[in-house]
Amino acid sequence: MTDARPPILETRGLTMRFGGVVAVDNVDFSLAEGELRCLIGPNGAGKTTFFRCLTHQYKPTAGHVIYRGDDITGSHTHQIARRGIGIKTQVPSVFDGLNVHENIWLSARRHHKDRDADKAVDQILERLSLGHLAKKVVGQLAHGERQGVELGIVLTGDPELILLDEPTAGMTHEEVSRTTEMIREINRTASLIVVEHDMQFIKAIANKVTVFNQGTILVEDTMENVLKNQEVRDVYLGKREVA
Amino acid sequence: MKISLDLKSWNTHGLIFVGVLMLALLLAGPEVFDLFVLLKVILFISTAMLALSMAFIWGFGGILCFGQSAFFGLGAYAYAIGVINIGESTVPILLSVLIPAGFAILLGYFMFYGRLSDIYLAVVTLAVTLIFYAFIRSTSGEEYVIGNARLMGFNGISSIPVFNWPGFPNSPLWPDDIFYVAMTLLILVYFSLRILLRSHFGRVIVAIRENETRAEYLGYDVRFYKMIAFSIGAGVAGLAGCLFVSFNNFINPDVFALGLAAQIIMWVLIGGVGTLVGPMLGSLALQMLYNWLGTQSFVSFLNTYLVFGAIIIFFVLAVPQGLQPTARLLALRFLPFTRSPEEAEEAARARQGSGDD
Numbered sequence: 001m002t003d004a005r006p007p008i009l010e011t012r013g014l015t016m017r018f019g020g021v022v023a024v025d026n027v028d029f030s031l032a033e034g035e036l037r038c039l040i041g042p043n044g045a046g047k048t049t050f051f052r053c054l055t056h057q058y059k060p061t062a063g064h065v066i067y068r069g070d071d072i073t074g075s076h077t078h079q080i081a082r083r084g085i086g087i088k089t090q091v092p093s094v095f096d097g098l099n100v101h102e103n104i105w106l107s108a109r110r111h112h113k114d115r116d117a118d119k120a121v122d123q124i125l126e127r128l129s130l131g132h133l134a135k136k137v138v139g140q141l142a143h144g145e146r147q148g149v150e151l152g153i154v155l156t157g158d159p160e161l162i163l164l165d166e167p168t169a170g171m172t173h174e175e176v177s178r179t180t181e182m183i184r185e186i187n188r189t190a191s192l193i194v195v196e197h198d199m200q201f202i203k204a205i206a207n208k209v210t211v212f213n214q215g216t217i218l219v220e221d222t223m224e225n226v227l228k229n230q231e232v233r234d235v236y237l238g239k240r241e242v243a
Numbered sequence: 244m245k246i247s248l249d250l251k252s253w254n255t256h257g258l259i260f261v262g263v264l265m266l267a268l269l270l271a272g273p274e275v276f277d278l279f280v281l282l283k284v285i286l287f288i289s290t291a292m293l294a295l296s297m298a299f300i301w302g303f304g305g306i307l308c309f310g311q312s313a314f315f316g317l318g319a320y321a322y323a324i325g326v327i328n329i330g331e332s333t334v335p336i337l338l339s340v341l342i343p344a345g346f347a348i349l350l351g352y353f354m355f356y357g358r359l360s361d362i363y364l365a366v367v368t369l370a371v372t373l374i375f376y377a378f379i380r381s382t383s384g385e386e387y388v389i390g391n392a393r394l395m396g397f398n399g400i401s402s403i404p405v406f407n408w409p410g411f412p413n414s415p416l417w418p419d420d421i422f423y424v425a426m427t428l429l430i431l432v433y434f435s436l437r438i439l440l441r442s443h444f445g446r447v448i449v450a451i452r453e454n455e456t457r458a459e460y461l462g463y464d465v466r467f468y469k470m471i472a473f474s475i476g477a478g479v480a481g482l483a484g485c486l487f488v489s490f491n492n493f494i495n496p497d498v499f500a501l502g503l504a505a506q507i508i509m510w511v512l513i514g515g516v517g518t519l520v521g522p523m524l525g526s527l528a529l530q531m532l533y534n535w536l537g538t539q540s541f542v543s544f545l546n547t548y549l550v551f552g553a554i555i556i557f558f559v560l561a562v563p564q565g566l567q568p569t570a571r572l573l574a575l576r577f578l579p580f581t582r583s584p585e586e587a588e589e590a591a592r593a594r595q596g597s598g599d600d
Contacts, residue, residue, distance in 0.1 A: 079462075096454070098449070106446060106447065107461050
């Protein structure tokens with residue numbers, strides 16, 4: 001891979017052990033500025049653990065995470081967030097007891113002064129067509145709507161790198177296609193790492209795909225080539241009726 | 244301008260209602276109560292303030308501190324030792340807030356930056372108050388002196404000077420005046436906490452209660468916010484302790500004991516976790532019940548704590564939300580004028596919707 005631009009995010013020798021289990025084994029990974037990368041792999045391949053090492057939900061056993069040339073391995077989650085990394089988790093991580101407006105405001109207020117924060121909230125609500133839900137308590141919304149709220153929270157921070165863990169989980173077809181559009185649009189201004197299971201969705205958004213297996217990177221290639229790859233089929237695609 | 248803007252999103256009816264009620268009590272107090280009752284009311288104000296501190300950190304900060312009594316006791320002792328040494332009450336009143344708040348910063352630093360889980364936090368704070376209890380009880384010896392103040396161990400410190408007019412140590416306040424001071428402080432603290440909860444800081448505190456991880460993903464340093472909230476709660480509890488001393492001129496280590504520590508939790512639980520007024524009423528109700536049980540002969544075979552235990556079980560099972568939220572729900576249901584415009588809209592929609600379902 002010859003990319004002239006410096007990577008926005010790198011890992012070097014990243015390893016995560018849980019007791020005797022090596023969930024992520026010495027992974028060297030690199031994401032170019034502006035790139036959209038999908039992480040796939042069978043269950044237990046280590047992609048979610050790898051993802052959580054990036055967000056510092058887990059403290060890696062060994063190795064380094066490097067963001068824009070700085071080692072952020074030892075940073076706290078809130079410090080990583082302040083550097084412009086937005087995180088969306090597998091199960092929507094939102095403020096369930098608060099309404100949609102408040103959820104987004106809490107994100108907006110971190111980056112804007114008081115008055116501007118309200119404006120930023122309105123913009124995001126409009127962009128994600130969540131306006132009609134603004135006064136609704138998030139805990140009472142449908143799963144797909146909560147996913148939308150979480151995306152709104154993440155986007156409000158204008159992140160330069162966004163980490164998405166299964167963004168389409170639990171969404172309807174319509175919501176998936178809207179999210180596809182959304183991710184393409186986001187990718188114009190931000191780099192993305194997406195962990196996903198939905199192959200149709202990956203085919204729709206991905207240029208390059210990283211396949212995890214047993215804690216290591218098995219293949220890194222375009223979606224087209226990955227789908228042709230016999231090794232990948234053996235460990236993963238052979239077990240599922242996709243593509 | 245800004246305040247009035249924010250007011251829209253407050254439960255304005257509720258705030259006005261509480262404000263009017265408190266002001267009425269403030270103005271009418273010494274007129275309607277005789278001296279004996281007035282002194283009791285000052286005690287109730289002190290416990291209401293303590294309930295308020297717990298309501299804030301638990302109901303809004305999500306910090307279940309099982310040793311809030313430690314800060315109450317610290318505030319009380321800080322005032323007592325301060326006023327005995329200084330001979331004037333203004334600085335000791337400040338000390339009764341600052342010392343517990345400062346101690347809470349220290350304790351909070353270790354607990355929150357050490358990432359103690361909720362259950363360990365409850366245990367540690369309980370241990371802290373019991374350590375104070377054991378320590379102060381063991382200070383009867385003459386060697387335990389701070390300046391002019393002997394700690395007196397389990398006997399407690401008596402003849403503690405009451406509040407005086409600021410700068411005039413020889414003009415002590417009469418019970419009427421102490422009532423005015425206590426009630427004014429309660430009103431100020433209540434509305435300050437309400438304003439705080441509408442500020443950026445307050446909204447983040449509530450967000451952390453809702454979802455700590457998401458607050459971190461947004462870039463908020465959760466440890467710092469919790470430490471500060473914990474410290475504010477400790478300062479309010481300390482002020483309550485100071486009022487407690489001013490009411491009976493006496494303090495002993497029982498304020499650190501398990502009994503009070505557990506009662507504070509009960510006040511909030513019964514009044515309603517996540518509200519401010521509820522726990523104040525909860526403390527009032529339980530205190531009055533406690534006094535009433537003490538005057539009844541039939542309870543000679545019934546331990547007061549047994550009755551309290553039964554009440555807490557009843558509340559957890561039958562009124563899990565607590566008094567205030569339940570009363571509010573009933574009011575919204577049966578008294579339409581208590582609804583805010585949004586709630587009225589919601590109710591109207593619900594009525595329409597129920598036809599379709």
